Structures are given as structure tokens and as C-alpha cells.
Amino acid sequence: MGAYYGYYLIAGLLSMVGMWVSSRLKSKFEKYSRMPLSSGMSGAEVAEKMLRDYGIRDVQIVQGQGVLTDHYHPVKKVVSLSPEVYQGRSVAAAAVAAHECGHAVQHAEAYAMLQVRSALVPVVQIAATAQQWLLILAFMLLNTFPGLMLLAIGTFLVTTLFAFVTLPVEFDASRRALVWLDQSGMAGGAEYEGAKDALWWAAMTYVAAALSSLVMLLYMILRYSNSR
Numbered sequence: 001m002g003a004y005y006g007y008y009l010i011a012g013l014l015s016m017v018g019m020w021v022s023s024r025l026k027s028k029f030e031k032y033s034r035m036p037l038s039s040g041m042s043g044a045e046v047a048e049k050m051l052r053d054y055g056i057r058d059v060q061i062v063q064g065q066g067v068l069t070d071h072y073h074p075v076k077k078v079v080s081l082s083p084e085v086y087q088g089r090s091v092a093a094a095a096v097a098a099h100e101c102g103h104a105v106q107h108a109e110a111y112a113m114l115q116v117r118s119a120l121v122p123v124v125q126i127a128a129t130a131q132q133w134l135l136i137l138a139f140m141l142l143n144t145f146p147g148l149m150l151l152a153i154g155t156f157l158v159t160t161l162f163a164f165v166t167l168p169v170e171f172d173a174s175r176r177a178l179v180w181l182d183q184s185g186m187a188g189g190a191e192y193e194g195a196k197d198a199l200w201w202a203a204m205t206y207v208a209a210a211l212s213s214l215v216m217l218l219y220m221i222l223r224y225s226n227s228r
Helices: 002-033 043-053 083-087 091-108 112-140 146-183 190-227
Strands: 060-063 071-073 078-081
Touching: 002 091, 002 190, 043 060, 043 078, 043 083, 043 091, 043 146, 060 083, 071 091, 078 083, 078 091, 083 091, 091 112, 091 146, 091 190, 112 146, 146 190
Parallel strands: 060 078
Antiparallel strands: 071 078
């Protein structure tokens, strides 16, 4: 039972850390959304300039929906920016726009970890859909059909691997964004530090998610082992 108590303690702590990181990211984004970008450029204009500077002309920049829903779609070659980022003329908007364009630069330069991540997407989509049902059945029928737990563990192994592969992709995109913001003169001094701070907390949400996924995977393995 000691192992279970240890799991519950770690899972509880990670849950609280995840909520705290999410709250910090929201507050940081709000803070730097109130810090005007000295160039006066919108997030969309920042993205367009960064892509031009890297000679990337086959990526479209569009306005998406929602809050903090910004992403890069490597198959469609589309940088989708949330309305607040697309239209915003703040340090936060510039940081997020540059980060998403960092993914486009990764794609153009055939960044290995992005290629691995993209290759995993179809498998992850299947695994994520299956584990929703497998997880319930696996725990209900653990002693009767232990094979279900093995299948559930397999799906969590895939999604956990994906979560950890995502980390270097996100950190590298932020690194590229900050280098460009600095070298292009788009953000300097307090603006650069603000962009760096905002992107750091955004990256921490991925770290928290990866650790939570790992803990859940280890718990399932523990439950399966103890049922044998």
C-alpha cells in the first residue's frame, strides 16, 4: 500500500502544480498583453515578418478562434493565431506569434524532433480515443481480464511518449522565437525579457502535462503488477 500512497501523493502534487502553472501562464499572458510592442506591429504582422526573414513563403497565417489556441499545422502549413494574438500589438502577441512561426522554421529546416512528433500524431489520436474506454474497463475488470490493463498501458505509453517528444519541440520553437525577436530588433530590453518570461511559462505547461502522464502510466503498471 505504501507504493499507492506514494503515487497518490505525487499525483496530487502534480495536479496542484499543473493548476498553478496554468494560472501563472494566464496571469503572465494578461500582464504582457498590456505591454505595448514598441514597433506597433500586430501578432499577424510579426509572424509575417519572421517568416519572410527566414525565406518561408509557403506558410499561411490565419486567425483562429478561442484563447491561447495558437498552433502550427505542419500538413496544411498554416500558422493559426488566436484573435488576441493575431490582432494584438503587445509583447505577449509578438512572443506567441514568433513561437508558432518557430515551428514553421523547424518544419522548413526538417528539425528531427518535429518530424518524430508529426509521425506520432496519427497513432496518438487512435491511442487517446481508445484509452478513454479502456481505462474504465481495465480497472473494472482488472482481475477478470488483465489483458485490458495491458492494452490501456500501451495507449498511455504512446501518449506519454508523445508528451515527452513534444518538450524539445516546444522549447526549441521558443528558443528560435527569442533569437529572432532579439536579432531582428523586434523586441529588446524589457520587451525581450517579457517575451522570454511568457514563453517560459507556456513551456512549463507542457512539462507539467508530461510528468502527469508519466505518473499515470507508472500507476497503471503498478496496479497491473500487483494484480498478477
